[in-house]
Amino acid sequence: xxxxxxxxxxxxxxxxxxxxxxxxxxxxxxxxxxxxxxxxxxxxxxxxxxxxxxxxxxxxxxxxxxxxxxxxxxxxxxxxxxxxxxxxxxxxxxxxxxxxxxxxxxxxxxxxxxxxxxxxxxxxxxxxxxxxxxxxxxxxxxxxxxxxxxxxxxxxxxxxxxxxxxxxxxxxxxxxxxxxxxxxxxxxxxxxxxxxxxxxxxxxxxxxxxxxxxxxxxxxxxxxxxxxxxxxxxxxxxxxxxxxxxxxxxxxxxxxxxxxxxxxxxxxxxxxxxxxxxxxxxxxxxxxxxxxxxxxxxxxxxxxxxxxxxxxxxxxxxxxxxxxxxxxxxxxxxxxxxxxxxxxxxxxxxxxxxxxxxxxxxxxxxxxxxxxxxxxxxxxxxxxxxxxxxxxxxxxxxxxxxxxxxxxxxxxxxxxxxxxxxxxxxxxxxxxxxxxxxxxxxxxxxxxxxxxxxxxxxxxxxxxxxxxxxxxxxxxxxxxxxxxxxxxxxx
Amino acid sequence: xxxxxxxxxxxxxxxxxxxxxxxxxxxxxxxxxxxxxxxxxxxxxxxxxxxxxxxxxxxxxxxxxxxxxxxxxxxxxxxxxxxxxxxxxxxxxxxxxxxxxxxxxxxxxxxxxxxxxxxxxxxxxxxxx
Numbered sequence: 001x002x003x004x005x006x007x008x009x010x011x012x013x014x015x016x017x018x019x020x021x022x023x024x025x026x027x028x029x030x031x032x033x034x035x036x037x038x039x040x041x042x043x044x045x046x047x048x049x050x051x052x053x054x055x056x057x058x059x060x061x062x063x064x065x066x067x068x069x070x071x072x073x074x075x076x077x078x079x080x081x082x083x084x085x086x087x088x089x090x091x092x093x094x095x096x097x098x099x100x101x102x103x104x105x106x107x108x109x110x111x112x113x114x115x116x117x118x119x120x121x122x123x124x125x126x127x128x129x130x131x132x133x134x135x136x137x138x139x140x141x142x143x144x145x146x147x148x149x150x151x152x153x154x155x156x157x158x159x160x161x162x163x164x165x166x167x168x169x170x171x172x173x174x175x176x177x178x179x180x181x182x183x184x185x186x187x188x189x190x191x192x193x194x195x196x197x198x199x200x201x202x203x204x205x206x207x208x209x210x211x212x213x214x215x216x217x218x219x220x221x222x223x224x225x226x227x228x229x230x231x232x233x234x235x236x237x238x239x240x241x242x243x244x245x246x247x248x249x250x251x252x253x254x255x256x257x258x259x260x261x262x263x264x265x266x267x268x269x270x271x272x273x274x275x276x277x278x279x280x281x282x283x284x285x286x287x288x289x290x291x292x293x294x295x296x297x298x299x300x301x302x303x304x305x306x307x308x309x310x311x312x313x314x315x316x317x318x319x320x321x322x323x324x325x326x327x328x329x330x331x332x333x334x335x336x337x338x339x340x341x342x343x344x345x346x347x348x349x350x351x352x353x354x355x356x357x358x359x360x361x362x363x364x365x366x367x368x369x370x371x372x373x374x375x376x377x378x379x380x381x382x383x384x385x386x387x388x389x390x391x392x393x394x395x396x397x398x399x400x401x402x403x404x405x406x407x408x409x410x411x412x413x414x415x416x417x418x419x420x421x422x423x424x425x426x427x428x429x430x431x432x433x434x435x436x437x438x439x440x441x442x443x444x445x446x447x448x449x450x451x452x453x454x455x456x457x458x459x460x461x462x463x464x465x466x467x468x469x470x471x472x473x474x475x476x477x478x479x480x481x482x483x484x485x486x487x488x489x490x491x
Numbered sequence: 492x493x494x495x496x497x498x499x500x501x502x503x504x505x506x507x508x509x510x511x512x513x514x515x516x517x518x519x520x521x522x523x524x525x526x527x528x529x530x531x532x533x534x535x536x537x538x539x540x541x542x543x544x545x546x547x548x549x550x551x552x553x554x555x556x557x558x559x560x561x562x563x564x565x566x567x568x569x570x571x572x573x574x575x576x577x578x579x580x581x582x583x584x585x586x587x588x589x590x591x592x593x594x595x596x597x598x599x600x601x602x603x604x605x606x607x608x609x610x611x612x613x614x615x616x617x618x619x620x
Binding site: 274277278280282289294295314 | 503504506507509510511513514517548603604605606607
């Protein structure tokens with residue numbers, strides 16, 4: 001089939017006139033050629049049909065009353081051949097019955113003889129606009145079809161009754177469906193046993209003023225000879241002009257490789273962590289045995305050197321631990337095992353655990369009375385780590401006799417945990433940088449405070465990996481408050 | 492000699508096993524040594540120790556698995572198991588949680604790096620019970 005744009009660029013739209021009257025054929029040809037159209041003629045129905053079989057015409061002018069093959073017969077056969085053909089019927093016997101009959105058989109319009117050149121021009125122009133619109137729709141349909149069929153992601157559209165109106169080959173493959181045509185099936189038949197249907201239910205019942213993707217990870221079992229796969233499914237409703245949900249689009253994306261990669265990364269981090277820490281742990285134990293005097297007499301000088309060596313190993317050990325933690329967090333591995341936790345319990349635990357370190361520095365560590373707090377779904381170890389790092393920092397950077405206060409509350413849809421101290425504070429120009437890895441504030445007040453410079457980087461990474469954020473308020477010499485926000489679990 | 496309690500030290504790092512053993516022997520215990528989970532099982536069957544100090548990450552059979560098997564076996568379930576774990580180490584917490592969230596029926600645990608003084612407290616506390 002010719003493409004509209006091309007045909008018009010090369011000589012304009014093609015028009016065929018089928019009439020046994022030479023006078024009409026010539027007249028039409030003359031008028032329409034003046035308009036820049038490509039006009040061809042046929043003096044009988046048989047010849048006209050033959051030409052239509054060989055070439056696509058944008059508009060066909062067809063006389064109803066012809067010897068041998070009548071216009072009605074030509075009309076029926078052309079419509080069977082090219083349902084989209086635009087045909088204008090012309091006849092000297094312009095009765096209402098004829099007109100209706102011709103329109104019923106699929107004619108675009110009816111033109112009684114005799115007609116003026118103006119009438120002809122007007123009608124053909126109108127027909128051309130119509131044929132162009134038809135072609136645009138057909139092109140658009142074909143373009144969309146090819147586009148969707150060649151996507152590697154699975155795409156399915158259902159109507160409001162959850163009946164499949166479109167499903168591309170990738171979608172059928174991902175659903176392990178091989179039962180032939182899927183259009184017209186109920187969605188349940190196509191994706192039985194998966195949670196796709198409930199995602200669609202959610203999309204179809206979405207209120208008008210809202211348009212969000214319903215997302216879920218689906219695990220497809222290894223049944224049916226197919227390997228186990230992890231698919232991410234997204235579902236959104238589509239709407240009519242009045243804004244009503246008239247169906248939903250579901251897109252499946254295969255994330256199996258990504259999941260495998262995450263597992264490999266996780267295993268690698270665990271392996272490195274074990275390989276690096278084991279010898280350090282072992283060296284520490286060996287030094288301990290010597291300083292305990294179990295391997296013979298130790299002089300005070302040797303004791304002092306071994307003590308310093310132990311401290312170095314310990315800080316190397318905590319550096320490696322924190323680096324690996326950071327690697328684990330930044331590669332998104334911690335989102336793997338989340339559980340519902342009670343924040344009050346964790347706060348009380350942490351307050352109790354750091355009590356000794358605070359007392360040693362004559363700092364009072366207090367836990368403000370807690371309001372009713374919602375439970376949150378987080379990685380427990382990580383939440384403990386966040387609080388632990390903040391409390392350790394607060395104690396380290398608060399002079400003797402100072403105060404560290406823990407508190408918590410709900411703010412909007414977030415759980416807010418705060419660690420407040422009245423210590424040395426952080427100057428405004430340092431406040432952004434304290435969250436960067438290995439950044440440590442160096443001045444005469446912090447010289448003797450030990451640390452890796454990773455604590456706050458870990459705090460920030462963990463909180464952000466949970467969809468939360470960190471706020472810092474601080475004033476030099478007055479103290480600092482770190483607020484961490486974890487999203488509530490109901491969302 | 493035979494009234495001394497027997498402790499089996501299991502870790503894939505021989506240096507760590509040696510250091511821990513020296514400390515235990517110095518405190519009046521008899522010590523057995525094993526360097527992976529499978530070897531540990533054999534020693535446990537032969538020698539029936541009073542307490543097993545068990546590393547978590549080891550070749551052939553890890554500490555979690557061995558611990559579970561011991562505690563499910565009527566013959567050995569009374570042996571005290573203390574896990575040596577590096578897992579809880581980064582978190583300065585009073586709670587003990589496994590990385591995978593599962594509980595292992597160990598009697599107690601010590602986080603690495605091992606404080607040999609604390610090790611003796613944990614060992615004595617668990618044997619007194």
